Amino acid sequence: GIQVEQSPPDLILQEGANSTLRCNFSDSVNNLQWFHQNPWGQLINLFYIPSGTKQNGRLSATTVATERYSLLYISSSQTTDSGVYFCAGTLGGADGLTFGKGTHLIIQP
Amino acid sequence: EAGVAQSPRYKIIEKRQSVAFWCNPISGHATLYWYQQILGQGPKLLIQFQNNGVVDDSQLPKDRFSAERLKGVDSTLKIQPAKLEDSAVYLCASSPPISYEQYFGPGTRLTVT
Numbered sequence: 001g002i003q004v005e006q007s008p009p010d011l012i013l014q015e016g017a018n019s020t021l022r023c024n025f026s027d028s029v030n031n032l033q034w035f036h037q038n039p040w041g042q043l044i045n046l047f048y049i050p051s052g053t054k055q056n057g058r059l060s061a062t063t064v065a066t067e068r069y070s071l072l073y074i075s076s077s078q079t080t081d082s083g084v085y086f087c088a089g090t091l092g093g094a095d096g097l098t099f100g101k102g103t104h105l106i107i108q109p
Numbered sequence: 110e111a112g113v114a115q116s117p118r119y120k121i122i123e124k125r126q127s128v129a130f131w132c133n134p135i136s137g138h139a140t141l142y143w144y145q146q147i148l149g150q151g152p153k154l155l156i157q158f159q160n161n162g163v164v165d166d167s168q169l170p171k172d173r174f175s176a177e178r179l180k181g182v183d184s185t186l187k188i189q190p191a192k193l194e195d196s197a198v199y200l201c202a203s204s205p206p207i208s209y210e211q212y213f214g215p216g217t218r219l220t221v222t
Contacts, residue, residue, distance in 0.1 A: 045212060101151055
């Protein structure tokens with residue numbers, strides 16, 4: 001199966017700061033998703049982004065499939081952005097997702 | 110549109126006891142997944158169903174875990190007997206027929222004492 005590496009593992013920022021989270025894959029993926037796991041454990045879909053760039057408010061994501069990485073950008077961070085961010089992918093489209101270990105983000109007021 | 114439903118939300122049992130979790134996917138989603146998330150780690154796939162058939166159960170500890178999706182809609186995951194290392198959050202996810210995007214339920218937090 002594929003290996004998923006996320007960096008950085010931990011990130012502490014002040015409110016209003018910008019951040020970039022990275023996800024590297026050991027192989028080309030057909031399905032790539034970014035999630036935010038809130039303090040109650042709920043996995044919230046952020047982006048479904050096998051390739052290209054998408055934006056949703058203060059968040060945007062870019063996947064360069066040929067180079068096997070994806071980036072998640074968070075601008076003007078708010079305390080509610082705190083939590084763990086996961087990327088996950090599959091080799092086959094409908095396969096089960098392989099997750100990275102996550103980036104633990106703390107936004108301080 | 111209602112999301113993926115799971116119950117119970119929390120369960121505490123003693124080792125060697127049995128436990129069952131229930132999942133109802135988003136309406137119309139043919140593919141259903143069960144994941145195990147141990148504290149501090151990312152979720153790990155246990156089993157995948159397409160309608161009521163098993164697609165992938167290669168990571169399911171079959172000596173103690175079982176799962177079924179009899180009518181191709183809701184699903185049950187069972188552990189019997191439970192071990193201490195089964196303490197985790199059990200997440201159910203579903204995806205629609207055309208898109209591969211997976212949507213997760215709130216999870217069941219299992220503590221085995």
